Amino acid sequence: MPVNKLELLPAVDVRDGQAVRLVHGVSGSETSYGSPLEAALAWQASGAEWLHLVDLDAAFGTGDNRALVAEITGAMDIKVELSGGIRDDASLAAALATGCTRVNLGTAALETPEWAAKAIAEHGDRIAVGLDVRGTTLKGRGWTSEGGDLYETLARLDSEGCARYVVTDIGKDGTLTGPNLELLKNVCAATDRPVVASGGISSLEDLRALAALVPQGVEGAIVGKALYAKAFTLEEALKVVSA
Numbered sequence: 001m002p003v004n005k006l007e008l009l010p011a012v013d014v015r016d017g018q019a020v021r022l023v024h025g026v027s028g029s030e031t032s033y034g035s036p037l038e039a040a041l042a043w044q045a046s047g048a049e050w051l052h053l054v055d056l057d058a059a060f061g062t063g064d065n066r067a068l069v070a071e072i073t074g075a076m077d078i079k080v081e082l083s084g085g086i087r088d089d090a091s092l093a094a095a096l097a098t099g100c101t102r103v104n105l106g107t108a109a110l111e112t113p114e115w116a117a118k119a120i121a122e123h124g125d126r127i128a129v130g131l132d133v134r135g136t137t138l139k140g141r142g143w144t145s146e147g148g149d150l151y152e153t154l155a156r157l158d159s160e161g162c163a164r165y166v167v168t169d170i171g172k173d174g175t176l177t178g179p180n181l182e183l184l185k186n187v188c189a190a191t192d193r194p195v196v197a198s199g200g201i202s203s204l205e206d207l208r209a210l211a212a213l214v215p216q217g218v219e220g221a222i223v224g225k226a227l228y229a230k231a232f233t234l235e236e237a238l239k240v241v242s243a
């Protein structure tokens, strides 16, 4: 169903049991923000309708936080989008079994396209694909491996029935330098599927700029660092997007 209000997805990225934010998604660049469950509960208490929950260890292949991710998802009354390391039947089944609303596939959509197409066919709207880019080149495996051309992959995923894309400019992620609006406009022009913007949001003005792209296909925005750095509160952000 089309939405006319920008959805906000506050992020909780989990590394080694802690809520963290990375810069450019680089392993080792993290700042720690304490208990991920407390962070998730705080976003929920502030009025969030969504939580974007990332298992960074699973994304980087340095282990996983699967039990904690399941615990956090189970504790939420709001919708949860799970991301990070969902690449095979076992990790997909575990993610879906948490009761989350949807999962993001990343590396799998690039490296095992047949498996990803099967997951999309079986689970429809519960699957989104994360398109993580530098320029127009996709990245996989915790953003360290090359994954081909953004627009070629988008056309393939569209033809396979992918319901939605989460688009991240890696150069912006965790930097508080604003979202890549040109990239988002270009992706929206290339697909009729909804797009969730991720990475770089730094101000309420950025949220207003993203809200202006809702008619073009931007459905939501993931906000991480800005909330942890207290650039604005979630209550202020929610007010901006509902205005």
Ligand SMILES: O=C(O)c1ccccc1NCC(=O)[C@H](O)[C@H](O)COP(=O)(O)O
Pocket (backbone or CB within 6 Å): 011, 012, 013, 021, 025, 052, 054, 056, 059, 060, 083, 084, 085, 106, 130, 142, 143, 168, 172, 173, 174, 175, 176, 198, 199, 200, 201, 222, 223, 224, 225, 226
């Ligand atoms: O989502 C992933 O699978 C992922 C994998 C590897 C590194 C980072 C990953 N996600 C990061 C996020 O989803 C961030 O929470 C999001 O882009 C927020 O960015 P920001 O507002 O710039 O802190």
